[in-house]
Amino acid sequence: MKLTMIIVTASAALFGTAQIAAAADGKAVFEKSCAVCHKMMSPKLEGEKAKWEPILKRGNAALVASVIKGKGAMPPKGGAQADDEVKAAVEYLVTQIK
Numbered sequence: 001m002k003l004t005m006i007i008v009t010a011s012a013a014l015f016g017t018a019q020i021a022a023a024a025d026g027k028a029v030f031e032k033s034c035a036v037c038h039k040m041m042s043p044k045l046e047g048e049k050a051k052w053e054p055i056l057k058r059g060n061a062a063l064v065a066s067v068i069k070g071k072g073a074m075p076p077k078g079g080a081q082a083d084d085e086v087k088a089a090v091e092y093l094v095t096q097i098k
Contacts, residue, residue, distance in 0.1 A: 026092030033079035034089055041073065045096060052097045064090045 038044055043051040055063060067086050070076035080086050 026088035026090070029080055029085045029089040030092050033077075033085070034093070037074065037078075038093075045093065049097060056094060056097065060087075060090055060094060063094075 035045070039046075042048060043055070058066075064083075064087050067074070067078050067080075067090060068076060068083055070078075077083070077086050078089065080089060
């Protein structure tokens, strides 16, 4: 019985770690949840740096909070599943704009 509990606990820990690692991939989250809209709608990821400047001046924390709430046509979390995914996607996006 103890061995079964150890195996179940270890498996759960490994599964949770894999999910956290996947969420940390901002590029993957952006491409899955954000890219389609930010290629078609403003502000676009490419070619609209001037539109991003006032948004980026607020800082990453404010941008993450805004995405989590949703804004205009953007749904809460921009379609991502978790707050850590939003943070990773925002960090990736910021590096692509600058």
